[in-house]
Amino acid sequence: MADAPIVHIGENSPEEVAHKLMREIAGVEKKNISPRATYVPGWTDADRDWILSTYAKCLNVVKNS
Numbered sequence: 001m002a003d004a005p006i007v008h009i010g011e012n013s014p015e016e017v018a019h020k021l022m023r024e025i026a027g028v029e030k031k032n033i034s035p036r037a038t039y040v041p042g043w044t045d046a047d048r049d050w051i052l053s054t055y056a057k058c059l060n061v062v063k064n065s
Contacts, residue, residue: 018059
């Protein structure tokens with residue numbers, strides 16, 4: 001059986017930094033990423049594909065910088 005991948009969720013882990021970066025990008029691109037977000041004119045809801053691909057890109061940048 002293969003070992004399960006290790007996911008670091010602590011402060012300043014690559015995953016946490018990538019998540020923070022994704023949230024910043026969402027703000028710049030005017031994307032709501034929270035289902036509880038209040039309506040803001042000009043903003044659109046981020047769909048699953050946007051969230052997953054943006055997070056993956058952020059994680060790649062963080063791990064390869």
